[in-house]
Amino acid sequence: MYATSYHRPSSVEDAARLLSGSEDAKYLAGGQTLIATMKQRLAEPSDLVDLRHVDSMKGIKVEGRRVTIGAATTHAEVAASAELRAACPAICDLASLIGDPHVRHMGTIGGSLANNDPAADYPAAVLGLGATLVTNQRQIAADDFFEGLFDTALEEGEIITAITFEAPDKAGYAKFANPASRFAMTGVFVAKAGGNVRVAVTGAGSEGVFRVSEMEAALSSQWSADVLSSISVDPSNLMADMHASAEYRANLIKVMARRAVMAA
Structure with missing residues (x-):
């Protein structure tokens, strides 16, 4: 770590003022990422503006x-x-x-x-x-x-x-977690409100979180995990790393989506 100034504002307005008045300040929420990157000297803010006490x-x-x-x-x-x-x-x-x-x-x-x-x-x-x-x-x-x-x-x-x-009529979440970090190697959240269904995927997309329109359409027609069995997920825009290939994550999306629907 290195020298940095810590600020503990009591209002949102104070927090914004402190950030704008500092050379290279960063907001501190829970610090679960920022503090770790500071320890590795990957981030070197001049000031930390703590939001947890607002x-x-x-x-x-x-x-x-x-x-x-x-x-x-x-x-x-x-x-x-x-x-x-x-x-x-x-x-x-x-x-x-x-x-x-x-x-x-x-x-x-x-x-x-x-x-x-x-x-x-x-x-x-x-x-x-x-x-x-x-x-x-x-x-x-x-x-x-x-x-x-x-x-x-x-x-x-x-x-x-x-x-x-x-609040939705029904909702469920299921994830395949990395056993060490508990981050989602693939996680799927499904929600149904009236005739509208949304399916969002984290941990798998090369551009971050995304929705799966094919699953949304299928579940809008019939709210059942079984309707997801015939849907194919294209792996071309999915992440591949030491933990899982893009094809493996494509399969995980289907499996986690089914579990999320059943949990809902």
């Missing part, structure tokens, strides 16, 4: 079918929320599968989404639910937010303050 960015609110999760809410809090589980148990289950207890008690949903790791779990949930990401400047639909590996629609200095969505 009260307006914390907490979970369910009003009818409308769900709002503060961006500074930890994975452990999402997993343990009885109110959220009553509205959308799938996102609670997803949060409970992230990393280990230390990661879940430090990492935040906003930090995960802003980082947009291609193997992270939350991008699949947010895209699968058709959620909206609320920032200190605007609202961004999930379909417009993810722009590639570690890349999002966020502008310089923009802060995710909350995530909102309508």
Whole structure:
């Protein structure tokens, strides 16, 4: 590590001001990626602006079918929320599968989404639910937010303050986890709201999280894991690494999608 200045703002406005007034500041959410890269000297911010103590960015609110999760809410809090589980148990289950207890008690949903790791779990949930990401400047639909590996629609200095969505009629998540990191080698989130079905995949795409239109159409016609058996997944745009080939991930998408539907 090296010398850096630490700031602990109490409001979103203070956080934005601190970032703009510093030479090379970075927002610190849960720090699960940033602190590790700093230790490796792959990132050297002059200042850290800690968002975890901004009260307006914390907490979970369910009003009818409308769900709002503060961006500074930890994975452990999402997993343990009885109110959220009553509205959308799938996102609670997803949060409970992230990393280990230390990661879940430090990492935040906003930090995960802003980082947009291609193997992270939350991008699949947010895209699968058709959620909206609320920032200190605007609202961004999930379909417009993810722009590639570690890349999002966020502008310089923009802060995710909350995530909102309508609770689906049914939803499920299943992932094939790396046994060491617990990151998704392939994870699939499915959600059904009325006649609309969304299927989002993480951990497999060469450009990050993506939707599978063929599966969405099949499940819209018949909500059953069996209808996915005949669908072929093209491996040409999937990741291949030491853990799994693109073809293996293509098969995992079908297997995880079936399990997600059954979980829902």
